[in-house]
Amino acid sequence: MNWLRLYAIVYLVFLYLPVLLLPVFSFNDATVIAFPLNGFTTKWFVELAGIDALHGALKNSLFIGLSSATLSTLLGICAARASTRYRFPFKAPIMGTIMLPLVLPEIIVAVSLLVVLMQLGFSLTSWTVIMGHTLICTPFAIAILSSSFQGLDQSLEEAAVDLGETRWGAFSKIILPLVTPGIVASFLIAFTISMDEFIIAFFLTGADPTLPVYIWSQLRFPKRLPSVMALGTLLILASLVLLSIAEYFRRRGIRRTGAKDSGGFL
Numbered sequence: 688m689n690w691l692r693l694y695a696i697v698y699l700v701f702l703y704l705p706v707l708l709l710p711v712f713s714f715n716d717a718t719v720i721a722f723p724l725n726g727f728t729t730k731w732f733v734e735l736a737g738i739d740a741l742h743g744a745l746k747n748s749l750f751i752g753l754s755s756a757t758l759s760t761l762l763g764i765c766a767a768r769a770s771t772r773y774r775f776p777f778k779a780p781i782m783g784t785i786m787l788p789l790v791l792p793e794i795i796v797a798v799s800l801l802v803v804l805m806q807l808g809f810s811l812t813s814w815t816v817i818m819g820h821t822l823i824c825t826p827f828a829i830a831i832l833s834s835s836f837q838g839l840d841q842s843l844e845e846a847a848v849d850l851g852e853t854r855w856g857a858f859s860k861i862i863l864p865l866v867t868p869g870i871v872a873s874f875l876i877a878f879t880i881s882m883d884e885f886i887i888a889f890f891l892t893g894a895d896p897t898l899p900v901y902i903w904s905q906l907r908f909p910k911r912l913p914s915v916m917a918l919g920t921l922l923i924l925a926s927l928v929l930l931s932i933a934e935y936f937r938r939r940g941i942r943r944t945g946a947k948d949s950g951g952f953l
Contacts, residue, residue: 720916
């Protein structure tokens with residue numbers, strides 16, 4: 688047990704120490720990313736307000752993230768509902784295929800999508816990135832929403848139908864309100880994944896880069912590294928806030944439906 692605890696500590700330090708160093712250097716009054724530190728400054732954060740290319744990349748990422756999160760959440764609702772409520776032929780293989788992007792390397796997914804889109808004659812735009820992000824975010828949405836749908840009492844919907852309500856009315860008035868926390872959590876997780884994703888965006892983006900692609904392009908200029916560090920610090924904070932909110936709604940949804948908690952994000 689002691690060796691296992693030591694391994695866990697070493698693993699966490701190795702994984703998160705670079706992330707902890709990011710805000711340290713973002714407040715360092717020097718263009719060289721190295722110790723010793725020269726002093727405390729916030730000028731790198733102030734510089735971010737005057738970079739027009741950064742603002743354009745941020746707007747593009749927000750558009751892609753909101754669109755991908757909306758589409759993947761809608762698809763996740765349909766798939767989670769079907770997998771937990773109904774029986775149909777080849778159910779296990781179909782759901783396994785849908786969840787496959789969870790285990791496939793993103794570089795494989797990105798290259799495959801690029802080849803297919805080029806063969807079909809599509810131009811690389813923000814919409815091609817949205818297609819790719821929807822593909823990889825949908826399995827996460829299904830995983831979150833499935834736990835919400837599994838905890839529902841099917842007799843509630845059946846009772847509503849017996850009392851004269853339509854199937855759609857029972858679903859919209861009874862089922863959806865109960866799984867709303869799961870829907871919110873699914874949307875926030877998908878949005879966070881889309882905002883942070885780089886590989887698929889790098890291959891499928893057109894003339895308007897996403898925020899991660901813009902950050903990668905700035906790494907070639909040593910003088911811009913402190914600003915990149917400052918931007919990375921803000922992104923980490925934003926991701927932590929979104930994940931915390933998503934985890935809150937996920938747990939709230941599980942308590943609301945009475946489903947079993949199989950583990951969360953935080």
